[in-house]
Amino acid sequence: MVGAPLAGGSSTPELTAAVSDAGGLGFIAAGYKTVDEVRREIEDVRARTRRPFGVNVFFPTQLAADEAAVADYTVRLAREAERYGVACGEASWSDDGWEGKLELVTRERPAVMSFTFGCPARSIVAGLQASGIAVWCTVTGPADARIAAAAGVDALVVQGSEAGGHQGSFDDTDAAPVGLLALLQLVRAATDLPLVAAGGIATGEGVAGVITAGASAAQIGSCLMLTPEAGTSAPHRAAFAGGAPTALTRAFSGRRARGIVNRFMRDHDAAAPRAYPQVHYLTAPLRAAARAAADADGINLWAGQAYSLAEALPAAELVARWGAEARAALQH
């Protein structure tokens, strides 16, 4: 069982350590953090557990963003800024501290380093492996899988359309995202690499299902977000009880991500440009203000399609239960 890296607040050193201590593989979500913050998180996790863990980093991509569309979206969000009493952020590009995080992780040598939004060059992959770090890459289709396999990664995180948060695709197109079970079969036809299945896994039967379908492990995200160890905000936790559907949207970050449908998504989804991470930085102060005001209608409520099965129990208890249920289902 892998504890998904939940960038944006849900992943904490407590959660990472709890998953690893329970026999899973916890992940530190390095995305959106400074190198120093990630270093401190690694130290914090190491102080809490001696078990292996992983670090997830965003691969920097520079997708062609329509600057005029970003400018239009900025104007559109003026009334949101007014509503929340803050200024919008600056719609700039950033590599999210790529070089620094790569150096940090190479030095710190966690068991696994995983990448989202793309795959580094073969030389970088080999360098990490030479430091004793297993390299995983998130893929959402067979084309991504072939690129990552050619780069020499050790395993693929196969992310189905069900997954909460950002689709980790190398490109950011409007193509229909593929469901996890179909995706596992398509990726398996493209590569023999070990696969970690991600997206909509919420029960031990779900874990067992992906293992039987050919995955080596199941990654769980949304169903860890209500644990006491998670940093999920109170309004985000409350929204998990609401039962609203989820949808993919570029409204919050400029890149497709799945969250619970709320006012902000309804109002701005159709107008949101394909511009990541520009829109992420643009909306960041709005989302922070909405979070502070406990206004779930202004927050990016990331959640996978099975989020309603999440329970507010300690991570260790959930990991142990999913393991026992999965073993029972596999012996059926």
Added chain:
Amino acid sequence: MVGAPLAGGSSTPELTAAVSDAGGLGFIAAGYKTVDEVRREIEDVRARTRRPFGVNVFFPTQLAADEAAVADYTVRLAREAERYGVACGEASWSDDGWEGKLELVTRERPAVMSFTFGCPARSIVAGLQASGIAVWCTVTGPADARIAAAAGVDALVVQGSEAGGHQGSFDDTDAAPVGLLALLQLVRAATDLPLVAAGGIATGEGVAGVITAGASAAQIGSCLMLTPEAGTSAPHRAAFAGGAPTALTRAFSGRRARGIVNRFMRDHDAAAPRAYPQVHYLTAPLRAAARAAADADGINLWAGQAYSLAEALPAAELVARWGAEARAALQH
């Protein structure tokens, strides 16, 4: 293993009988056919096999259709009519011979009768069961599942977002369809009924995966469409080799269905109204003409998300192989 009912041409008595003879459960797709045609198909299947089979019928729903939007769409399709040298069909509502098909099936007593687009009243379900017919209902979410369970059906066909052809939802909304693995877990949390998993299942490992995840059987559709027994048109078969992505669209029928993206879908998807079966009848002559002209760009190329794994082998060979692969995966 269940052979999906493939309305619109792919299902034939040969395919139904071949799947049943190979130890699966073949289905007759009664949708869009007259009562007499269905009666002859039942006779034909019975002449070919003594094994059990099922009959799938569309439950008639009268969704509110915007008549002005249908009129606009009719005007829009005038150039398609010109292109293919035929007149558009009449955008009318129909119950697809509901009463007659219900009487026929009750009299003919196949092993299973399954419903798509809704669930009949408890009294109808009980009547079929009293005739020795097991009743299944297609669902795409826990709400549909609860309604069908309350109507007393024997099993649920759980159709994931990956599935080709129409989404069998009771309502036809724009809500994001749910991936199969997430859906199995959500439906299982709503009911203890036996579940038949459908959508994107293309390999024995896929079959084994859904069984382990709690389904009693796997239903395969797209991966039977290239078999010699299937009635899939030549241009539709050829499109399966093209590797284009699939998408959900209302362009062909007025109701969301997944097919391989082609010119017709690209040109009309955004303008297509929610109006089933009106748009189905409106475009029927266009689609027939495109099929006759072997123009894959004008055909509804129904296909699930794993369609690229389909093989042009006899159905018996595929069913036997999937069974053997699934047993191997389950013993792993």
